[in-house]
Amino acid sequence: MSTTAQKKINTAQAINFALHDAMELDRSVVVLGEDIADDQGGGVFKCTAGLSAKYGTGRVKSTPIAEQAIVGAAVGGALAGLRPVAEIMLMNFTTVAMDQIVNHAAKLRFMTGGQTHVPLVIRTTTGAGFGTGGQHADYLEAWFAHTAGLKVVAPATPADAYGLLLSCIFDDDPCIFIENLPLYFQPGDAPVRGERIPLGKAKVVQEGSDITLVSYSRTLHEVVAAAKGLAKEGISAEVIDLRSIAPLDFDTVRASAAKTGRVVVAHEAQVDFGVGAEIAARLHKDLFGTLKAPVARVGAARSPVPFSKPLETAFVPTRERILAAIRETLD
Amino acid sequence: MSDTHQPSKETLLEIYRIATLIKQADDRFIELIKAGQIASPYYSPRGQELIPAAISVNLKPSDYVVTTYRGIHDQLAKGIPLKPFVAELLGRATGTCKGKGGPMHITHVASGLPVTTGIVGAGLPIANGLAWAAQLNGTDQVTVVNFGDGASNIGAFHEALNLAAVWKLPVIFVCQNNRYAEHTHYSLGTGAATIADRAIGYGIPGVEVDGNDAVQMWRAARDAVARARAGEGPTLIEANTFRFRGHLLGDDSHYIPKEEMAEAVAADPVPRMRAWLIGQGHASDSQLAAIEAANVAAFEEAVEFGLASPYPDVSELDKDVVAEGAHA
Numbered sequence: 001m002s003t004t005a006q007k008k009i010n011t012a013q014a015i016n017f018a019l020h021d022a023m024e025l026d027r028s029v030v031v032l033g034e035d036i037a038d039d040q041g042g043g044v045f046k047c048t049a050g051l052s053a054k055y056g057t058g059r060v061k062s063t064p065i066a067e068q069a070i071v072g073a074a075v076g077g078a079l080a081g082l083r084p085v086a087e088i089m090l091m092n093f094t095t096v097a098m099d100q101i102v103n104h105a106a107k108l109r110f111m112t113g114g115q116t117h118v119p120l121v122i123r124t125t126t127g128a129g130f131g132t133g134g135q136h137a138d139y140l141e142a143w144f145a146h147t148a149g150l151k152v153v154a155p156a157t158p159a160d161a162y163g164l165l166l167s168c169i170f171d172d173d174p175c176i177f178i179e180n181l182p183l184y185f186q187p188g189d190a191p192v193r194g195e196r197i198p199l200g201k202a203k204v205v206q207e208g209s210d211i212t213l214v215s216y217s218r219t220l221h222e223v224v225a226a227a228k229g230l231a232k233e234g235i236s237a238e239v240i241d242l243r244s245i246a247p248l249d250f251d252t253v254r255a256s257a258a259k260t261g262r263v264v265v266a267h268e269a270q271v272d273f274g275v276g277a278e279i280a281a282r283l284h285k286d287l288f289g290t291l292k293a294p295v296a297r298v299g300a301a302r303s304p305v306p307f308s309k310p311l312e313t314a315f316v317p318t319r320e321r322i323l324a325a326i327r328e329t330l331d
Numbered sequence: 332m333s334d335t336h337q338p339s340k341e342t343l344l345e346i347y348r349i350a351t352l353i354k355q356a357d358d359r360f361i362e363l364i365k366a367g368q369i370a371s372p373y374y375s376p377r378g379q380e381l382i383p384a385a386i387s388v389n390l391k392p393s394d395y396v397v398t399t400y401r402g403i404h405d406q407l408a409k410g411i412p413l414k415p416f417v418a419e420l421l422g423r424a425t426g427t428c429k430g431k432g433g434p435m436h437i438t439h440v441a442s443g444l445p446v447t448t449g450i451v452g453a454g455l456p457i458a459n460g461l462a463w464a465a466q467l468n469g470t471d472q473v474t475v476v477n478f479g480d481g482a483s484n485i486g487a488f489h490e491a492l493n494l495a496a497v498w499k500l501p502v503i504f505v506c507q508n509n510r511y512a513e514h515t516h517y518s519l520g521t522g523a524a525t526i527a528d529r530a531i532g533y534g535i536p537g538v539e540v541d542g543n544d545a546v547q548m549w550r551a552a553r554d555a556v557a558r559a560r561a562g563e564g565p566t567l568i569e570a571n572t573f574r575f576r577g578h579l580l581g582d583d584s585h586y587i588p589k590e591e592m593a594e595a596v597a598a599d600p601v602p603r604m605r606a607w608l609i610g611q612g613h614a615s616d617s618q619l620a621a622i623e624a625a626n627v628a629a630f631e632e633a634v635e636f637g638l639a640s641p642y643p644d645v646s647e648l649d650k651d652v653v654a655e656g657a658h659a
């Protein structure tokens with residue numbers, strides 16, 4: 001391991017490094033979004049700091065508040081050979097650009113019979129916990145994963161954010177890259193610069209034999225904490241970080257489930273019609289006779305993100321709720 | 332031909348009362364946030380008080396006001412009751428939205444505040460629907476929708492202005508141009524020299540006013556309201572102003588040149604109006620001091636009410652998602 005790997009950085013810095021490294025490596029990488037240039041502070045969360053100073057405002061463009069125009073320009077740029085990385089400040093604002101994302105970015109390769117492709121990345125962030133209420137904290141990954149043609153990636157650590165973002169940027173299809181607000185500031189091991197993490201490969205964070213816990217993004221950290229607690233009781237949990245939601249590394253999930261026979265899927269998005277449902281359905285199809293308990297799902301309540309603190313706290317999948325689902329599955 | 336029509340003395344004092352109530356609310360909220368009582372981003376309207384104050388005296392209680400995350404000035408001007416208003420900011424069960432909406436989304440239907448959005452530009456198309464309903468029902472209700480300079484660059488603005496023009500809707504588009512959208516100066520995000528200029532492209536009147544001048548603002552609102560009530564259609568008002576406390580609390584406004592900020596603060600519209608009222612003989616110092624003291628007292632009562640109110644029960648998460656009795 002190189003010495004840089006021992007250093008700690010946070011996810012905002014990791015993303016910044018990935019953008020710098022990609023822009024340095026390939027002139028076709030361009031970045032656009034609201035307030036992202038250095039004159040506007042280098043992004044609300046500083047993920048794009050230093051890019052415009054280094055690569056110029058031709059390749060690094062602050063935009064008006066116009067998500068449809070941002071993603072549209074990314075689609076057009078991608079069709080013409082650029083590798084645009086569009087920042088949509090918060091995941092809820094992708095809704096304003098859904099036509100460009102769903103009807104165009106996702107489908108043009110297919111609809112043109114492979115004549116064109118759209119190598120763009122939409123970086124966006126979300127997550128409850130800051131009292132922003134109903135329009136600023138949704139996890140919408142299932143919508144995107146439900147759309148053929150889109151890749152959906154949601155890192156949980158700084159090093160993964162770095163390596164996965166590089167892969168997304170150099171992938172030839174559109175990727176939705178989901179960051180998490182609270183995780184921006186949480187330190188973790190620094191990545192090895194230049195090293196990409198393949199899309200569609202889950203990571204077994206911790207091996208175990210009694211139960212499989214599947215998660216991604218911030219909820220992964222709650223799951224890991226829950227698993228630590230279980231270990232003290234002699235329960236051995238295998239923890240899987242999906243990293244990519246689409247494509248889904250189902251082989252890794254299936255192999256673990258075949259071993260443990262018990263699975264809990266936890267994510268911050270609401271449970272109904274979510275990623276957990278997809279995993280449960282696939283597991284029940286492949287391992288119907290082998291599973292020792294039905295696949296359990298933990299996620300947000302089926303409500304808009306509430307403002308009031310006690311409601312917001314109850315809304316997200318807390319460690320306690322994850323533990324309760326685990327115990328029920330182990331029973 | 333310049334408009335010399337003056338608001339009455341009573342109207343001027345009402346504008347001042349509202350403006351100082353907004354200022355009082357803003358100061359007090361910031362204290363509450365710093366004391367850890369409100370856990371939310373806060374988008375201060377300090378500096379923009381006179382815009383809604385001068386509009387609201389032209390409105391009826393039944394008229395609608397649509398606003399944004401930066402909206403407490405618009406809500407107070409529309410007459411939202413103070414106790415449930417403060418309670419909502421504190422996330423309490425007694426808040427206007429039972430604590431579910433929060434500071435960015437304060438609504439109060441009974442006060443004519445049916446939607447407050449955190450999505451830039453989203454209020455304009457919705458305002459058209461409110462105005463359409465009034466048109467269909469033959470009420471004389473007017474809908475005022477507030478938004479920022481930055482919002483005039485999103486598709487929703489353009490679609491909404493055109494639709495309102497075609498349908499001749501009783502709607503007033505109020506762009507509170509505070510020169511910045513987050514950290515982006517007007518000139519970097521907007522191609523048009525003025526936002527009012529854009530109206531011509533949609534065939535509606537576009538009026539640019541000094542939003543920090545109560546009388547000018549009052550006149551522009553008066554004309555737009557009269558036009559809307561008479562069924563003559565929408566107006567775009569660009570009210571020039573400035574925000575003193577950054578995009579949100581904690582923003583140090585590093586992207587605003589020091590001189591620009593200093594000049595704007597020196598022209599703070601609320602004390603300026605105070606001096607003007609006294610200078611013109613509309614009010615005495617002690618009269619205005621009495622208005623201010625009454626605001627403080629009323630507001631403190633609301634804060635006490637809010638702080639003493641319970642938080643919503645967790646069971647509230649399942650309620651109001653869809654109609655009671657239906658399955659979410």
Ligand SMILES: Cc1ncc(C[n+]2csc(CCOP(=O)(O)OP(=O)(O)O)c2C)c(N)n1
Nearest residue numbers: 093401449450451479480481482511512513
């Ligand atoms: C569709 C959308 N994009 C981005 C944002 C993030 N955002 C919130 S406020 C804001 C700036 C708005 O500026 P302006 O319209 O001038 O209003 P002001 O905040 O100055 O009152 C931005 C970009 C958002 N809320 N909605």
Ligand SMILES: [Mg+2]
Nearest residue numbers: 479480511512
């Ligand atoms: Mg603005």
